Amino acid sequence: MMLTLVGLSHGITDDMALRNRGTGADVMVRPPSSNLLSLGGVGMSEKYVALVREQPHVALATGTLVQSVAGLFNSIAGIHLDEFNALSGGFHYLHGGPFQNPHELIVDSTEARSDHLHVGSIVKLGKDWRVTGIVEGGKLSHMFGDIKLLQDEYSQTAKVNFIWVRVDNPANIPSVVAELKDKLPDFNIYTMEEMTSLLAPDNIPLIKGFTDVVIGIAVIVGFLVVFLSMYTAVLERTREIGVLKALGASPSYVLGILIRETVLLAIAGSIVGIVMSYGSQVLLTNFAPSFLTMEIVKLWWPIAMGIALAGSLVGALYPGFKAARQDAIEALSYD
Amino acid sequence: MIEIRDLTKVYRTGEIDVHALRGVSLSVARGEFLSVVGPSGSGKSTLFNILGGLTPPTSGTVHIDGRDLLKMTDAERTDLRKKTVGFVFQKYNLLPTLTAEDNIAIARDIAGNKAEPDPQFQEILTLLGIRERMHHKPRALSGGEQQRVAIARSIVNHPAILLADEPTGNLDTENSTAVLGILRDLNNRLNQTILMITHNPEAAAYGHRTVHMRDGRIVE
Numbered sequence: 420m421m422l423t424l425v426g427l428s429h430g431i432t433d434d435m436a437l438r439n440r441g442t443g444a445d446v447m448v449r450p451p452s453s454n455l456l457s458l459g460g461v462g463m464s465e466k467y468v469a470l471v472r473e474q475p476h477v478a479l480a481t482g483t484l485v486q487s488v489a490g491l492f493n494s495i496a497g498i499h500l501d502e503f504n505a506l507s508g509g510f511h512y513l514h515g516g517p518f519q520n521p522h523e524l525i526v527d528s529t530e531a532r533s534d535h536l537h538v539g540s541i542v543k544l545g546k547d548w549r550v551t552g553i554v555e556g557g558k559l560s561h562m563f564g565d566i567k568l569l570q571d572e573y574s575q576t577a578k579v580n581f582i583w584v585r586v587d588n589p590a591n592i593p594s595v596v597a598e599l600k601d602k603l604p605d606f607n608i609y610t611m612e613e614m615t616s617l618l619a620p621d622n623i624p625l626i627k628g629f630t631d632v633v634i635g636i637a638v639i640v641g642f643l644v645v646f647l648s649m650y651t652a653v654l655e656r657t658r659e660i661g662v663l664k665a666l667g668a669s670p671s672y673v674l675g676i677l678i679r680e681t682v683l684l685a686i687a688g689s690i691v692g693i694v695m696s697y698g699s700q701v702l703l704t705n706f707a708p709s710f711l712t713m714e715i716v717k718l719w720w721p722i723a724m725g726i727a728l729a730g731s732l733v734g735a736l737y738p739g740f741k742a743a744r745q746d747a748i749e750a751l752s753y754d
Numbered sequence: 755m756i757e758i759r760d761l762t763k764v765y766r767t768g769e770i771d772v773h774a775l776r777g778v779s780l781s782v783a784r785g786e787f788l789s790v791v792g793p794s795g796s797g798k799s800t801l802f803n804i805l806g807g808l809t810p811p812t813s814g815t816v817h818i819d820g821r822d823l824l825k826m827t828d829a830e831r832t833d834l835r836k837k838t839v840g841f842v843f844q845k846y847n848l849l850p851t852l853t854a855e856d857n858i859a860i861a862r863d864i865a866g867n868k869a870e871p872d873p874q875f876q877e878i879l880t881l882l883g884i885r886e887r888m889h890h891k892p893r894a895l896s897g898g899e900q901q902r903v904a905i906a907r908s909i910v911n912h913p914a915i916l917l918a919d920e921p922t923g924n925l926d927t928e929n930s931t932a933v934l935g936i937l938r939d940l941n942n943r944l945n946q947t948i949l950m951i952t953h954n955p956e957a958a959a960y961g962h963r964t965v966h967m968r969d970g971r972i973v974e
Contacts (some may be wrong), residue, residue, distance in 0.1 A: 665841050666865075668864045669832050751847065
């Protein structure tokens with residue numbers, strides 16, 4: 420559970436970062452009162468796109484209106500197709516082609532696989548939208564439509580909520596950012612490097628808090644499961660413990676047996692957990708919505724194993740001491 | 755080998771004191787095979803539990819090889835069970851998840867004997883008739899075979915004293931005879947000191963001497 424949720428939090432944020440980087444932009448401008456994680460939210464006037472374009476060293480700038488749909492993390496991006504193609508290097512169409520008429524959209528391969536879409540499929544986003552093309556993923560969103568139509572559909576006429584900026588030379592990125600911050604003092608302006616580091620799960624309070632709670636629950640559940648199973652094991656093996664004591668086993672010898680068993684259980688459980696996290700990944704990839712991207716975070720394997728060991732050992736302590744203190748005569752007469 | 759003088763043991767059960775032993779005095783020589791006979795509640799098992807270091811006496815003196823049990827700490831009594839005393843129980847008390855071989859090995863592990871058992875022990879396994887059954891778990895062994903494994907386990911660390919608590923209590927006549935014969939053989943060959951509790955006068959006759967207990971005392 421822990422590895423799956425950690426994998427999900429890393430997968431979702433890394434996927435967002437990857438798709439933002441996939442725009443090909445060097446700098447991202449977001450309106451005041453927005454945050455990095457929000458996909459939709461308040462818009463800003465399209466006139467700011469023009470203002471950004473006028474700045475020195477800005478090679479390209481385009482506005483997009485990203486609207487969240489079907490939950491927190493999935494979105495449809497309203498784009499100026501030509502501008503977005505110029506910025507990102509263009510879509511690679513696996514099937515079909517670009518949208519040309521109202522209520523047409525293109526989807527990426529992840530979305531197509533997740534929702535079983537193909538060219539000609541209808542997607543319900545308030546109104547019916549027809550899929551005209553399936554493209555390779557990794558660029559901003561999983562679904563794309565014409566920005567003008569989306570602005571009207573979502574009552575955001577002449578508004579965008581992202582401005583993507585390509586700088587003529589990477590060396591000029593700091594000066595462009597400084598210039599933009601000067602011209603747009605209340606706006607949130609990030610370089611792609613800043614955006615990537617800010618999208619780490621530890622920098623997102625919601626995800627970090629959630630992960631911490633899940634780890635806490637995992638420790639408590641692990642403790643209770645091991646406590647109960649060890650307590651039961653000690654009761655079931657009362658006579659065996661008596662035999663060991665009659666053979667001269669010291670309390671530390673008996674405790675050592677239970678601790679070794681607990682450690683083995685925790686390690687085996689961790690390995691099973693790791694294998695199951697791969698299973699979760701396969702299930703999520705094939706059956707979950709496209710925004711639920713899960714990564715295998717190997718860095719967390721020793722952490723999860725450590726947490727499992729700690730929870731298990733704490734859970735085994737009381738049953739272990741109970742076994743170690745067991746009276747040999749009573750234990751031998753136990754049926 | 756064993757010197758017991760005025761040994762008493764009082765158990766407290768709730769508010770009531772139970773006098774399990776009321777002044778037992780007994781001497782057992784090295785290499786003696788002693789049978790202890792008596793009805794249930796006569797104090798036989800309590801005497802064995804004290805001699806085996808499983809419970810401390812209340813008063814009196816018990817010397818085993820010159821060491822006073824009354825003055826022993828819990829750790830010293832644990833050490834006594836490890837090195838000086840071997841137990842054979844009526845219900846065999848083999849660990850069910852281990853093979854016969856591992857049941858014997860764990861006794862060696864507890865005693866801190868890491869080396870392989872000596873060649874003499876292999877001979878004893880042959881004498882016990884279980885050499886070919888060492889890789890079986892207790893559930894695959896007959897009662898007689900389990901008791902022989904238990905005997906092998908009890909002597910693998912060469913204890914000075916072997917305490918056998920009704921070792922034939924769960925066995926049929928044929929197996930009882932075999933187990934008693936093995937105990938007498940061990941006594942003869944290894945000069946093993948053996949104390950055996952039994953209800954059966956025929957079994958008691960295998961010993962050099964028989965003492966009778968009643969109401970916590972030795973009566974004859």
